[in-house]
Amino acid sequence: MTHSIELPPLFNFNVVAVHRVTGKPQFANIFAPTQVDADDFVADMSPDWIVIRDNADLLVACDHCDHEFPVDELQPCVVEPDFRFCGDCADKLRD
């Protein structure tokens, strides 16, 4: 038995949004074929979130070292998903 169904490749996209009520930045990692699909998915699923599109140039401060990085270089803390760390800090904090 062979399966020949072709699924589009999925990538991990960072979706950035601002909460409509609190104004707090919101982040989501979504597996989707394209950034637009990921943005649409979050916009549909979370009506309280104002999705910021074209966020490639958006800089967000690392919650550990306070340096600013392109948003897609930051990764959520495993323990506290509200905290976002740059790659360097994430490596240091992993142990």
Ligand SMILES: [Zn+2]
């Ligand atoms: Zn950092």
